[in-house]
Amino acid sequence: MKNVLVSFFVGLIFAVGLGISGMTQPQKIVGFLDLFGEWDMALLFVMVGAVGVHAVAFALSRKVPRPILAEEWRRPTQDRITGRLILGSFIFGIGWGLGGYCPGPGLVSLSTFEFRPFLFVGSMVVGMALFRLLDRALKLRSSRASGELE
Amino acid sequence: MTLAILGGVLIGIAVSMMWIFNGRVTGVSGILNGALTPQKSDALWRWAFLAGLFSGGLILRWFLPEAFSGQLSTPDWTVAMAGLLVGFGTVMGSGCTSGHGICGVSRISPRSLIATVTFMLAGILTVWVL
Numbered sequence: 158m159k160n161v162l163v164s165f166f167v168g169l170i171f172a173v174g175l176g177i178s179g180m181t182q183p184q185k186i187v188g189f190l191d192l193f194g195e196w197d198m199a200l201l202f203v204m205v206g207a208v209g210v211h212a213v214a215f216a217l218s219r220k221v222p223r224p225i226l227a228e229e230w231r232r233p234t235q236d237r238i239t240g241r242l243i244l245g246s247f248i249f250g251i252g253w254g255l256g257g258y259c260p261g262p263g264l265v266s267l268s269t270f271e272f273r274p275f276l277f278v279g280s281m282v283v284g285m286a287l288f289r290l291l292d293r294a295l296k297l298r299s300s301r302a303s304g305e306l307e
Numbered sequence: 308m309t310l311a312i313l314g315g316v317l318i319g320i321a322v323s324m325m326w327i328f329n330g331r332v333t334g335v336s337g338i339l340n341g342a343l344t345p346q347k348s349d350a351l352w353r354w355a356f357l358a359g360l361f362s363g364g365l366i367l368r369w370f371l372p373e374a375f376s377g378q379l380s381t382p383d384w385t386v387a388m389a390g391l392l393v394g395f396g397t398v399m400g401s402g403c404t405s406g407h408g409i410c411g412v413s414r415i416s417p418r419s420l421i422a423t424v425t426f427m428l429a430g431i432l433t434v435w436v437l
Contacts, residue, residue, distance in 0.1 A: 160352055161351050161355045162355070163328045164329065164352040164353070164355040164356040165356065165358055165359040165362075166324070167321045167322070167324050167325045167333060168321075168356040168359020168360040168361075168362070169359040169360070169362050169366070170318075170363065171318055171321035171359070171360065171405075172359065172362070172363020172366075172367065173314075173363045173367060174314045174316075174318035174319075174320075176363070176364070176367035176371055177313055177314035177317065178312075178314020178315055178317075178318070179310065179311060181364075181367070181374050181375055182376060182377030182378075183378060183379045184379060187379065190431050191431075191435075192431045192434075192435070193431075194435075199308055199310075199311040200311060202308055202311035202315060203314055203315035204408065206311070206312040206313070206314070206315020206318070207315040207316070207318040207319040207322070207409045207413075208315075208319070208412050208413045209315075210315075210316055210319025210320055210323060211322050211326070211409060211410065211413035212413040214319070214323035215323075215413050215414050218326060218327055221327075224328060224329055224330030225327060226329055227329050227330040227331075228330075230326075231330050231331055232414070233332065233401070233416070233418075235401070235418065236417070237418075238417065241400070241401075242400050242421065242422055243400070243422075244399065244400070245399025245400025246396065246407070246421075246422040246425035246426040246429070247396070247425050247428075247429045248392050248395055248396030248400070249395075249400055249426050249429070250426030250427065250428065250429025250430040250433065251432075251433045252390070252391070252392025252393035252394075252395075253389070253393060253426060253430045254430035254431070254433030254434045254437070255388060255392065255437070256385065256386050256388075256389025256390065256393070257379055257389075259393065259403050259404040259405075260335040260336045260339060260393060260397060260404075260405075261335040261360065261403070261405055263390070263393070264335065264357060265360050265363060266364065266375060268361050268365045269364070269375050271375075272383075276383060276386050276387055276390065277386050278390065280389070280390025280394065281339075281391070281394035282394060283391060283394060284393060284396075285336075285339070285343065285394040285395065285397070286343075286394075287391070287394070287395055288394070288398040289344070292398075
């Protein structure tokens with residue numbers, strides 16, 4: 158139960174960090190991505206701050222056998238560079254540049270009860286479901302093709 | 308710039324808490340996708356995190372309402388399109404700005420470094436074309 162409480166406060170601090178740093182302002186995101194126009198480099202410092210802190214915390218954690226409230230460290234196990242990783246990231250980047258929201262700031266902006274954050278998050282959830290459906294269909298087809306299923 | 312660094316440090320503290328206490332990567336797209344397709348006991352911490360994001364938003368509205376200024380004047384359909392692409396792409400690519408861009412880059416994961424460069428490039432290209 159304590160881990161649930163930690164998750165809540167992580168979300169809360171994360172959201173405040175996003176807001177203070179300007180990540181919840183789509184104009185700022187677009188300004189940051191406008192490398193060939195009037196580039197606003199401020200958001201680069203968000204990444205510097207966040208990665209700086211977490212790189213140290215992560216390095217220190219390697220000397221510790223397990224997390225404080227869990228049995229094991231759950232870091233992603235996949236280490237292959239796949240076409241799926243690159244194409245998926247590319248598609249995400251197009252959406253990020255188009256709307257000026259990545260998932261975190263979109264969710265945080267729901268708290269304004271304005272229309273556009275709801276439109277963004279609603280379509281994002283649909284987009285996630287669409288990929289899951291496509292993925293399932295492709296897996297089914299490939300397992301049929303290899304004769305694992307009738 | 309000071310605010311950007313300060314906000315970044317807060318984000319770094321948050322993802323480090325998630326790692327050190329719960330042993331989990333704070334990937335917002337992965338947490339949301341997992342909350343929508345829950346596996347038994349796995350849903351509660353995900354929804355708690357999402358509730359935390361929302362509550363943090365309410366706090367921002369109270370002491371930093373400017374955090375939600377700077378809206379784009381683009382038509383609504385572009386926001387809907389953006390949401391679809393972000394949802395589809397982050398599940399396909401196993402992560403977004405938080406999971407790959409912050410957590411993965413911090414542990415120098417080759418996958419995350421490549422993902423981060425790719426979505427940055429795609430974002431820069433999109434803004435350039437528009």
